[in-house]
Amino acid sequence: MRTCGATPGGPSLAGVDLSKQTVIQGVILRDGESTQADATGVPNGSPVERAHVRLLDSSGEFTAEVPTNKGGQFRFFAAPGSWTLVIQAHGARVEQKVSATQGTPVDLVITL
Numbered sequence: 001m002r003t004c005g006a007t008p009g010g011p012s013l014a015g016v017d018l019s020k021q022t023v024i025q026g027v028i029l030r031d032g033e034s035t036q037a038d039a040t041g042v043p044n045g046s047p048v049e050r051a052h053v054r055l056l057d058s059s060g061e062f063t064a065e066v067p068t069n070k071g072g073q074f075r076f077f078a079a080p081g082s083w084t085l086v087i088q089a090h091g092a093r094v095e096q097k098v099s100a101t102q103g104t105p106v107d108l109v110i111t112l
Contacts, residue, residue: 023106025074030048047072048112049071050067051074052087057083060084063078081100094110
């Protein structure tokens with residue numbers, strides 16, 4: 001995924017008051033493409049549309065689920081703390097632990 005110089009990740013945070021929100025967001029990329037940024041600093045890969053991203057709390061209980069958009073992006077508004085993301089797409093399942101704090105968005109690039 002190459003963009004116009006912006007680092008890929010979750011949707012734009014324009015209009016989100018981060019002083020009052022805890023945000024977990026990111027982009028899902030496909031097929032073992034490198035998670036390492038190329039010389040321009042932009043990770044490569046194809047965005048995964050319609051993957052399902054689940055949010056589990058620190059005890060492993062289901063909290064929410066969202067599909068990725070056409071750009072492979074997702075976003076959750078959550079409470080501060082420890083969370084697990086479970087990403088499911090055709091032929092792939094990935095778990096990612098994250099720690100979220102109010103005021104500092106968690107912005108992930110996850111490769112399947």
